[in-house]
Amino acid sequence: MIFQCKNCGGNVIYSPERKGMYCPYCDSEKSEQRKDSEGDIHICPNCGGEVPVGEYTSATKCPYCDNYIILNERIEGVNAPQMIIPFQHSKEMVKKLMREKFKKCTFAPTDFLSEAKLNTMEGDYVPFWLYDYDVNYEYRAEGRKIRVWVSGDTEYTETSIYDVYRDVDVKFSRIPADASVKMPDEVMDLMEPYNYEQMEPFKPEYMSGFMGEKFSVVPKDAEVRTRKKMEEDTSALVRQTVTGYGSLSERERHLSVNDQKVNMGLLPVWKYGYSYKNQEYPFYINGQTAKIVGKVPVSAKKVWAYGATLWAVLTVILICGYYGIMML
Ligand SMILES: [Zn+2]
Ligand SMILES: [Zn+2]
Numbered sequence: 001m002i003f004q005c006k007n008c009g010g011n012v013i014y015s016p017e018r019k020g021m022y023c024p025y026c027d028s029e030k031s032e033q034r035k036d037s038e039g040d041i042h043i044c045p046n047c048g049g050e051v052p053v054g055e056y057t058s059a060t061k062c063p064y065c066d067n068y069i070i071l072n073e074r075i076e077g078v079n080a081p082q083m084i085i086p087f088q089h090s091k092e093m094v095k096k097l098m099r100e101k102f103k104k105c106t107f108a109p110t111d112f113l114s115e116a117k118l119n120t121m122e123g124d125y126v127p128f129w130l131y132d133y134d135v136n137y138e139y140r141a142e143g144r145k146i147r148v149w150v151s152g153d154t155e156y157t158e159t160s161i162y163d164v165y166r167d168v169d170v171k172f173s174r175i176p177a178d179a180s181v182k183m184p185d186e187v188m189d190l191m192e193p194y195n196y197e198q199m200e201p202f203k204p205e206y207m208s209g210f211m212g213e214k215f216s217v218v219p220k221d222a223e224v225r226t227r228k229k230m231e232e233d234t235s236a237l238v239r240q241t242v243t244g245y246g247s248l249s250e251r252e253r254h255l256s257v258n259d260q261k262v263n264m265g266l267l268p269v270w271k272y273g274y275s276y277k278n279q280e281y282p283f284y285i286n287g288q289t290a291k292i293v294g295k296v297p298v299s300a301k302k303v304w305a306y307g308a309t310l311w312a313v314l315t316v317i318l319i320c321g322y323y324g325i326m327m328l
Helices: 091-102 185-191 219-240 300-306 310-321
Strands: 002-005 013-015 020-022 032-035 057-061 068-070 122-151 154-178 211-213 247-276 279-286
Touching: 002 068, 057 122, 091 247, 091 279, 122 219, 154 219, 154 247, 185 279, 219 247
Parallel strands: 122 211
Antiparallel strands: 002 032, 013 020, 057 068, 057 211, 122 154, 122 247, 247 279
């Protein structure tokens, strides 16, 4: 499907600044209509051109007419996302941020922050499984408290033994697990945290103007990580309530899952694929918080021209090279 302007026929897209749909051609905010392609998902509903579509692509851009296409069957039925964090930062906002952050990187290649290069950035919705768990945890341990005192010539030691027992219900909501094989796990880990409070019920309108992907990791496989996290967090949470003992030895623990649910959510990521001397320098920007993950390339020519001492060169490289949290 594509969203078209009833007014001028242009491609209506979602604007993070306006928090709604608008037509970039005539600026109309109230005249969208959905147009579906007939049958073949590879055919652009606007120009009829054949669009190259990857195995997991759910939204893309037509290479002929530049309209943003959403592939109906990849966002419906079993592929349907339930939730989405819409982009909060537009391309213009991200370009500005990139320039502010990296303007001091004197040794970056000249075109690294050029308008033409930064314009190649695309926003991408990455699929996530979000797990809710309702668990019960029983914990039993033996706690000891030792009191020592002296009276006259005698030292007394009193050992009190406690039966420590906890029976706790814990609810977890939206523990995330990356559902995309395409997106490197370590990048998504660095992109975190997302604020899941800003999740909205999914609407295809949010995808107009962006790329998108359907899940390529099944919930059963993704769950290995979230389950481990849930178990560790439950145990740590309960353990925090047990304090004041000199020593503690665990006797038993039992975790049972009373209920669990999984939803699909889409998270926004801006991607900037910069290449320099045959090497890729991918940048990822969290589309909600604008956190930047990437490594700035260093132009050897510029370092040489600068003629600085080795110490100064290294310092600048370190500052620029590891900007943000990062290292890929
Ligand atoms: Zn228009
Ligand atoms: Zn087209």
